[in-house]
Amino acid sequence: MKTLTLLGSTGSIGRQTLDVVRHAEGELKIHALAAAKNVKLMEEQARLFNPAVVVMMDEGAVRELRGRLRDLPIKVDQGMEGIINSVTAPQIDTVVTALSGRIGLEPTLAAIEAGKTIALANKETLVAGGDLVMSSAKKKNCKILPVDSEHSAIFQCLEEESKTIEKIILTASGGPFFGWTKEKLGTVTLEKALRHPNWEMGAKITIDSSTMMNKGLEVIEAHHLFNIEYDGIEVLIHPQSVVHSMVEYCDGSVLAQLGRPDMRLPIQYALSYPTRWKNPFERLNLRGKTLTFHEPDFEAFPALAMAYQAGRQGGTLPAVMNAANEVAVSAFLQKKVSYLGIHDIVGNVCSEHHVLDNMDLESILDADTWARRRAEEHIARLEARCSNRKDC
């Protein structure tokens, strides 16, 4: 039996991970659950899965949850210290990282330091600190098993001899605005952008999918996970999200992994690896299905090109791009900036940054803090300009 700490249990990946645990019949046990502030759902999860520890980032949430769980022998911890304790606990072997955003970096590094296996959903961690995370994992001989559907697909298509890989083909749904021109993208509303055609996900990743920044982050994630140069990572639009990604070998043979758009499959594989478990989840039925593939439009969706450039340049630039994007997407979700404003903010912050090659944790966090502040300044400027006009 594997014992888990699940970071981000109240989110989309977190809830689906708990569904996998429920179906895994004695294979998986929960030691700790962590989230930010969703006390109501955390109470339900604690009562169902009986963890030893639950952690809430928010101070008020901790107080409320302690009250709600006072009839149970469950420890309620708080903040980053609580999260770090939950991922380094001697009882656990695996940490599922399903927090949203760069906040996942420090717990992932702490878990690696403590020798835990990482089932990694939280792609922003690898975008911000990929070199550091991968070199720490190598030193500690820790496994980082991908949960992201494309990376799980690639992982499942890998053969022993990785030197014979010629390229990775990352598929992308294209999001709700596939085929739209730059002009038409100017009319996007929050409600439209939150409607992903194939996947039900948290708000931040749903917006990233619509701008194609999600695919950009995934290109950087793939570079680190599979140690492949950017020239060997290709993005292909596949609006049906059935082929989750492909690997092309030096003899021209292409291996692909297919499945329904259901994150429980890659989550379960990261937890069952190196074996596979049966489950009752609905199966893929290809009868009558048409699968299509298209070139991405780098002009209408400049986030993808920006991520390739940030990944290629490396150093602190990917961390800066990621941080600016987190702030800009959050502002869009609060209707403070327009859809196209997201790209302007991220682009401006990236071009103002003096890239450092020093990739220790302190440099990454400093760059992240700087980028968040600059992004906030750009948002304030856009808001001020907008408040003086009627057409914003």
Ligand SMILES: NC(=O)C1=CN([C@@H]2O[C@H](COP(=O)(O)OP(=O)(O)OC[C@H]3O[C@@H](n4cnc5c(N)ncnc54)[C@H](OP(=O)(O)O)[C@@H]3O)[C@@H](O)[C@H]2O)C=CC1
């Ligand atoms: N959803 C999906 O299908 C996929 C997601 N991913 C990646 O997985 C990660 C999670 O995505 P998703 O599940 O969609 O996101 P959600 O927004 O649905 O969930 C995020 C989770 O993280 C918690 N959280 C957020 N901020 C903090 C914080 N500062 N401290 C502690 N906990 C925090 C939230 O708690 P609370 O609810 O209390 O706010 C929630 O439990 C992302 O990195 C995403 O890119 C990758 C592939 C697919």
Ligand SMILES: CC(=O)[C@@H](O)[C@H](O)COP(=O)(O)O
């Ligand atoms: C489910 C998953 O892995 C998401 O990252 C998904 O890939 C998002 O869809 P896009 O291909 O539209 O970015």
Ligand SMILES: [Mn+2]
């Ligand atoms: Mn993905």
